Amino acid sequence: MNEPMDHAEISEQLRAFALGELSHDQALRVRTHLAGCGACTNEYRALESLLQLPAEEPTELESRRLRAQVLAALEPSEQAVVGLGKPSPFRARIAQALGAAALLALVAGIGYVATNLSGGSDGGGVAEGGAADTAGGGGVADIGFELHFRRPQSDPFGTTLDQSVEEPPAPEGAEDLTVEQQPKEGADNDQGSVSGGGAGGARTLDEPVGDGQVRPLYVRGAGILSDRKLALVGRYGLPLVLFPQTYTPADATDLQTDFLARLANAAETPERSDRILECGSAVLARPHPVLPALATYGRLDNEPTLVMAFAWTDAPDGPLDQFMVWSWPRGDCAAAPGYRAGFINR
Amino acid sequence: MREASDRSDDLLLDDFLTGEQEAFDELMRRHEARIFALAFRMTGSRADALDATQDTFVAAFRQAHKFRKDAAFGTWLFRIGINACKDFLRKRNRHPWEGDEQLEHTAAPGDVERTASLRVDIVRALEALPEEYREAVCMHDLGGIPYEEIARLSGAPVGTIKSRISRGRRRLAELLELPAATTTSKDET
Numbered sequence: 080m081n082e083p084m085d086h087a088e089i090s091e092q093l094r095a096f097a098l099g100e101l102s103h104d105q106a107l108r109v110r111t112h113l114a115g116c117g118a119c120t121n122e123y124r125a126l127e128s129l130l131q132l133p134a135e136e137p138t139e140l141e142s143r144r145l146r147a148q149v150l151a152a153l154e155p156s157e158q159a160v161v162g163l164g165k166p167s168p169f170r171a172r173i174a175q176a177l178g179a180a181a182l183l184a185l186v187a188g189i190g191y192v193a194t195n196l197s198g199g200s201d202g203g204g205v206a207e208g209g210a211a212d213t214a215g216g217g218g219v220a221d222i223g224f225e226l227h228f229r230r231p232q233s234d235p236f237g238t239t240l241d242q243s244v245e246e247p248p249a250p251e252g253a254e255d256l257t258v259e260q261q262p263k264e265g266a267d268n269d270q271g272s273v274s275g276g277g278a279g280g281a282r283t284l285d286e287p288v289g290d291g292q293v294r295p296l297y298v299r300g301a302g303i304l305s306d307r308k309l310a311l312v313g314r315y316g317l318p319l320v321l322f323p324q325t326y327t328p329a330d331a332t333d334l335q336t337d338f339l340a341r342l343a344n345a346a347e348t349p350e351r352s353d354r355i356l357e358c359g360s361a362v363l364a365r366p367h368p369v370l371p372a373l374a375t376y377g378r379l380d381n382e383p384t385l386v387m388a389f390a391w392t393d394a395p396d397g398p399l400d401q402f403m404v405w406s407w408p409r410g411d412c413a414a415a416p417g418y419r420a421g422f423i424n425r
Numbered sequence: 426m427r428e429a430s431d432r433s434d435d436l437l438l439d440d441f442l443t444g445e446q447e448a449f450d451e452l453m454r455r456h457e458a459r460i461f462a463l464a465f466r467m468t469g470s471r472a473d474a475l476d477a478t479q480d481t482f483v484a485a486f487r488q489a490h491k492f493r494k495d496a497a498f499g500t501w502l503f504r505i506g507i508n509a510c511k512d513f514l515r516k517r518n519r520h521p522w523e524g525d526e527q528l529e530h531t532a533a534p535g536d537v538e539r540t541a542s543l544r545v546d547i548v549r550a551l552e553a554l555p556e557e558y559r560e561a562v563c564m565h566d567l568g569g570i571p572y573e574e575i576a577r578l579s580g581a582p583v584g585t586i587k588s589r590i591s592r593g594r595r596r597l598a599e600l601l602e603l604p605a606a607t608t609t610s611k612d613e614t
Binding site for chain 1: 446449450453454457458461462463465466471472474475476478479482483486516517543544547562565566567569572587590591594595597598599601603
């Protein structure tokens with residue numbers, strides 16, 4: 080009964096032996112062989128080491144979110160390839176959003192002109208939406224809006240920046256996100272390097288956005304970027320903008336074009352504004368409502384790169400607890416974008 | 426049409442490729458636990474395991490139309506998972522400050538350092554194995570995938586797979602610098 084086993088037989092049974100799945104007799108034969116065979120014992124020890132690594136299972140919540148994230152990570156074109164590009168209830172709204180984004184491309188151009196006119200000195204720049212040449216479309220806009228480039232003292236966005244935007248709560252030793260702020264030039268003027276965007280149709284910066292608590296964040300001078308830093312922007316950067324605690328998917332649908340325009344309007348040049356609108360609009364066309372939360376330009380793999388972070392959720396009523404960070408080399412919206420996704424840190 | 430839960434993986438994959446989202450959900454539901462377990466073992470943190478699991482499924486669904494069905498979908502997926510974890514760790518290792526922040530939630534304080542150290546050693550040792558050894562060892566020992574199934578996916582004879590796993594483990598023992606057992610049996614070759 081207890082015939083000697085050769086090494087190959089032992090090797091085949093080692094995993095079951097380690098997991099206690101062999102019968103008493105089988106286990107005895109393996110144990111007997113191991114007692115006299117150094118090579119098989121070494122093999123067994125290596126296997127034991129592997130099996131010592133703790134294995135975990137995803138929770139139900141993680142599982143549900145994982146499925147939604149994978150779906151969201153597939154490009155719309157890829158979803159079409161694999162057959163998931165079905166019409167969604169958001170399509171109509173997205174079409175509206177994209178139409179609005181095209182219109183807001185004109186607005187952003189005007190906003191940029193107004194920013195330059197205001198000189199960033201006393202925050203008094205006001206542009207009336209009458210007629211202006213735009214850098215983006217080169218056309219003339221007459222859409223009856225006005226822009227106020229003044230952030231009120233009560234603006235909670237400014238308060239947040241003043242308190243904590245210098246460095247995200249990243250793990251010890253983490254690279255800085257290098258959020259730079261230019262010196263403020265006046266008590267009432269905080270239109271610095273980090274700005275909340277300006278244009279938004281008829282809305283002005285003095286009016287509350289959503290529940291009045293937050294606005295999107297444009298960061299100037301993000302410096303050298305890395306894949307990990309982009310994930311940090313999503314995980315730790317978005318809470319600085321307070322999106323997760325504040326907005327729901329319905330808000331995202333309602334406000335996404337407004338926020339996109341604000342980000343575009345805060346960019347340093349008309350070209351960057353255009354790129355934000357163009358690349359951002361492509362993301363808004365995805366099948367889940369997303370809220371543009373943060374935009375910046377930095378260098379990734381030695382390329383000047385546009386980075387935009389979006390908040391979203393797969394839960395019906397939010398809050399927006401997940402991020403997508405997209406990066407476009409050279410701000411080229413036609414280029415294959417980089418992509419990171421995950422949960423926003425709370 | 427049958428419920429998604431009553432369909433085989435292959436049938437679900439076909440339905441997924443023709444646009445049925447329920448098939449996508451069911452495939453993920455069936456396989457995410459095993460991929461997550463692999464990713465957790467390799468990365469040591471829930472957040473990273475979720476990211477690596479996400480990478481695995483995104484890669485798998487992007488390549489789904491290339492799957493030839495000469496092995497089970499789960500086997501094919503697991504191999505993608507091994508590679509996704511390897512790529513994820515390579516990227517993360519450029520930033521070694523990130524990664525183990527959640528270990529404390531999964532082990533008693535005294536076990537944390539030991540577990541983290543063991544994992545780092547094992548992952549490094551696995552990376553040092555020849556690819557065909559690493560893949561076979563991970564699939565069989567971590568994934569519990571039978572020899573025959575690995576052979577089908579790899580297109581190699583079963584005997585070759587057995588040999589790779591045996592040699593891979595022994596090489597792993599050397600790389601881990603486990604105290605060598607010196608006893609030599611009389612039929613050792």
